[in-house]
Amino acid sequence: MMNLVLLGDEAIARGAIDAGLSGIYAYPGTPSTEITEYVQHSKEAKEGKVHYTWSANEKTAMESALGMSYAGKRAMCAMKHVGLNVAADVFMNSSITGVNGGFIVVSADDPSMHSSQNEQDSRYYGKFAFIPMLEPCNQQEAYDMMHYGFDFSEKFETPVLVRITTRLAHSRAGVTPKTKKEQNSVKVPDDLRRYVLIPANARKRYKILLEKQAGLETESENSVFNTYYDGKDKSLGIIVCGIAYNYLMENFENGIPYPVLKIGQYPLPRKKIEKIFNECNEILVLEDGYPFVEEMLNGFFGSEKKIRGRLDASLPRDGELNPDLVAKALNLNSSQGSAIPALVANRPPQLCDGCSHIDAYKALNEALKDYTPGRVLSDIGCYTLGALPPYETINSCVDMGASITMAKGAADAGLVPAVAVIGDSTFSHSGITGLLDCVNDKTPVTIFILDNGITAMTGGQFSPGHGKLEDICKGVGVEPEHIHVLNPLSRHHEENVKIIKQELEYNGVSVIIPRRICIVESRKMAKERKK
Amino acid sequence: MKKDIILAGVGGQGIVSIAATIGYAAVAENLFFKQSEVHGMSQRGGAVQSHFRLSDKEIFSDLIPLGKADIIISVEPMEALRYLPWLSKNGWLVTNTEPYINIPDYPSLDSIMTEFSKIQNVIALNADKIAKELKSSKSANMVVLGAASPYLDIKFEQLEKAIHTLFGRKGEKIVEDNIKALRAGKDYKP
Ligand SMILES: Cc1ncc(C[n+]2csc(CCOP(=O)(O)OP(=O)(O)O)c2C)c(N)n1
Numbered sequence: 209m210m211n212l213v214l215l216g217d218e219a220i221a222r223g224a225i226d227a228g229l230s231g232i233y234a235y236p237g238t239p240s241t242e243i244t245e246y247v248q249h250s251k252e253a254k255e256g257k258v259h260y261t262w263s264a265n266e267k268t269a270m271e272s273a274l275g276m277s278y279a280g281k282r283a284m285c286a287m288k289h290v291g292l293n294v295a296a297d298v299f300m301n302s303s304i305t306g307v308n309g310g311f312i313v314v315s316a317d318d319p320s321m322h323s324s325q326n327e328q329d330s331r332y333y334g335k336f337a338f339i340p341m342l343e344p345c346n347q348q349e350a351y352d353m354m355h356y357g358f359d360f361s362e363k364f365e366t367p368v369l370v371r372i373t374t375r376l377a378h379s380r381a382g383v384t385p386k387t388k389k390e391q392n393s394v395k396v397p398d399d400l401r402r403y404v405l406i407p408a409n410a411r412k413r414y415k416i417l418l419e420k421q422a423g424l425e426t427e428s429e430n431s432v433f434n435t436y437y438d439g440k441d442k443s444l445g446i447i448v449c450g451i452a453y454n455y456l457m458e459n460f461e462n463g464i465p466y467p468v469l470k471i472g473q474y475p476l477p478r479k480k481i482e483k484i485f486n487e488c489n490e491i492l493v494l495e496d497g498y499p500f501v502e503e504m505l506n507g508f509f510g511s512e513k514k515i516r517g518r519l520d521a522s523l524p525r526d527g528e529l530n531p532d533l534v535a536k537a538l539n540l541n542s543s544q545g546s547a548i549p550a551l552v553a554n555r556p557p558q559l560c561d562g563c564s565h566i567d568a569y570k571a572l573n574e575a576l577k578d579y580t581p582g583r584v585l586s587d588i589g590c591y592t593l594g595a596l597p598p599y600e601t602i603n604s605c606v607d608m609g610a611s612i613t614m615a616k617g618a619a620d621a622g623l624v625p626a627v628a629v630i631g632d633s634t635f636s637h638s639g640i641t642g643l644l645d646c647v648n649d650k651t652p653v654t655i656f657i658l659d660n661g662i663t664a665m666t667g668g669q670f671s672p673g674h675g676k677l678e679d680i681c682k683g684v685g686v687e688p689e690h691i692h693v694l695n696p697l698s699r700h701h702e703e704n705v706k707i708i709k710q711e712l713e714y715n716g717v718s719v720i721i722p723r724r725i726c727i728v729e730s731r732k733m734a735k736e737r738k739k
Numbered sequence: 740m741k742k743d744i745i746l747a748g749v750g751g752q753g754i755v756s757i758a759a760t761i762g763y764a765a766v767a768e769n770l771f772f773k774q775s776e777v778h779g780m781s782q783r784g785g786a787v788q789s790h791f792r793l794s795d796k797e798i799f800s801d802l803i804p805l806g807k808a809d810i811i812i813s814v815e816p817m818e819a820l821r822y823l824p825w826l827s828k829n830g831w832l833v834t835n836t837e838p839y840i841n842i843p844d845y846p847s848l849d850s851i852m853t854e855f856s857k858i859q860n861v862i863a864l865n866a867d868k869i870a871k872e873l874k875s876s877k878s879a880n881m882v883v884l885g886a887a888s889p890y891l892d893i894k895f896e897q898l899e900k901a902i903h904t905l906f907g908r909k910g911e912k913i914v915e916d917n918i919k920a921l922r923a924g925k926d927y928k929p
Contacts, residue, residue, distance in 0.1 A: 379775035379801040458800035543806030551846040557785035
C-alpha cells in the first residue's frame, strides 16, 4: 500500500531520514530546495535531532557533511547542478579520502534550463571523481535508493552521488516507505591519517580509489537498479537511464518488443551493456541531459554498430526529454492536438508588484543616466529579472558571486565607474571574498547589495548573512563612510539617487545596501501575525 | 479509468491548490497518480502549468504526451490556449474568462473567445465574478475546478473532502468559502 504522497525531492529526504540520516547540509537552488525543506519540516527529523539548517554555500555544505561522515554518522548534502561546481573541490577530494559514515551528495540537474544558467549533466562529475552514482526513475526508486545508497557508501567507504532532474524533483506520486533505521553513533575513522591528503598519503589513497573501481563495477552489474529486460525483436536494443525509462514505457502500453537495459546505477554495468550491444543490430540510448552514456558507447572512433541518441539527431542535442521526443526516436506516431494560436503571447516571470528591487533599479538607472551604458555587472536571484524591460539595468548574470569580481576586472580594465549588483544571500554565498579583493586593490567599484532579508528566488529561505551585512563589509575593510543603507521606496527616490551618484564618483570601494523586506515574505509574515 | 489533466494559469493564481485538491481526492479513491508541478523562476508572475495524471493502473511518464490530455483546466483564458497541442480530439477545455494582464502584448478578449469557439468541448466561465458574488474572491480557482468536476471521474464528495483536508488548518470559514465556490462552479449553466 502506498501511504505517502511525495515529490521526488521529498522522497529523497524521507528516504534519507528513514535510512538513519544525522544531518543534511545545503544551500537552496531549484530544483533541489525541497529536499532540505522536507527535512526541516519533518517530525521524524526533529525527534532524531537531525541537523537541517541552511549553509552559506554548497562548498561549506558539502564540507560540513563530509565532517559529519568523518565522525561516523550518515550525512547528506543537496544542491542544484551548478552548486556542484562550487563544491567541486571537496567533491573531487572526498573520493580520495573516502568516507566513514554514509555520505550522499544529491545533485539536481535542470535540462531545458527551467530555472538555471546551463543544463550541465552531473554524471560527468561522478565519473570525473570516481564516485558511484544512482539515478532514480521515479519517486519510489528515489526513496529506496537512499537506503541502498547509504549502505553502499559505508560498505565501499565512498561518497555516492544521487543524480535527479527537474521533472522527478518536482513531480508528486505515491511512495511506500520502509522501516526506519537508527542513526549511527559517533566513531572516528580507524585510520586517522586517511583524510590527510598530503602527497605521500594522497598517492596511497588514490591507488586505493582506483582499486575500488572493480568492486563498484561488480556492484553495478548485480544492482537491482540496472535491469535487463529481454525482448524478441533484436533489431533494436534500448539503453535507458533514469527518468527516460518512464517516457519509454509510456509509449508501449502492451509491453516493449525490444531488449531494454534500464540504468539506475553507475559506473555502467559493462557486461550488461556488452550483452545488449552484441545481441541487437542497433542501439538507441535514452538519457535526460548530456549524451553521457552515448558518448561512452561511441568511444573516440565511433562504433561498428549504429548507436542512436542525441549525437546522431535521433533526439535533440539539448533540452529535456519527454514522451513525444522518445516516440519520435522510435518512429512511433504521436498525436499532437491543435497548434498554439498565434495570439498567445509569452508571459515571462517578472518582479512582483511592490518588490524592493524595482525601486533600487529605478534609482540606479537614474544615477547612471549620464554614463555610457554597459557597466552594471550583476548576479543571480530575483533581481536578475532587472535585465528585462522595463528596467534593463543589468548587463550580466554568470555564476553566484561573479558580479563583484567581474566589476572589479572591468574597473581594472578602465571601465570606471563599474557597478556590481548582488543579492544579500548571493553576497554571503560567494561575494565576500571578491569584496576583499576589491578592498585590497582599492578598486573603483560601487557595489549594491540588494537586501530583501531572505533568499527570495528559491522561495524565501534564511539568508546566511542576514543582519550582518554592514559588519561584514566593515570587517573586510570597506571604509565606513562609503557604506550606505538606503530605503528603496519611491518617496526616498531623490535622496537615494543623490547618494548613488556621489559614490559612483568615489575612486574606491563603496557599498550601497538598499534594504526592504521581500514583498512576498512581508505578506507571509502579515498573514502569520493575523493567525 | 485514466484521466490526463493539464492545469494552467499564471504564477500565484492557485493552480497548486487545484492540484492538491485533486491529489487528495485521488488518494482517497485509491488511484495511482502523478503530478508534475512548476517551482522556481516561473512562479514569479510567469506562465505555469501542471500535468496531472490519474489512473487505476501504474503510471509511467510524469508528463502527458501531446494530444493525450482529457481536460485542460485553466484559471486564465489566454493560458488555456497555450496547451492546446496537448488536448485530445474529444477532450474538454474548462477555463476562466477573466484575463490576468501583466504583459504589454496581451491579446483582446474577443480574439481569445473566437479561439475558444473553434474548440469542440469548451466551458468558459467568469470564475472571478462568480467568486466575488459569493464574497469569496480568492476562490476563483475552486470555481473553475467545480466546473471541471463532471469530467474528472472523481466523486464530487471526494473533492469536497479534499478541500477539508487541504484548508482545514486555515479555519472553517476558508473551507466553507472554497466548497461554496466549488459547488457554484459545478452548478454553472452557460
Ligand atoms: C551555485 C548556485 N547555487 C544556487 C543557485 C540558485 N539560486 C539562484 S539565485 C539564488 C538566491 C538569491 O538570493 P538573493 O541573492 O538574496 O536574491 P533574491 O532572490 O532574494 O533577490 C539561488 C539560491 C544558483 N543559481 N547557483
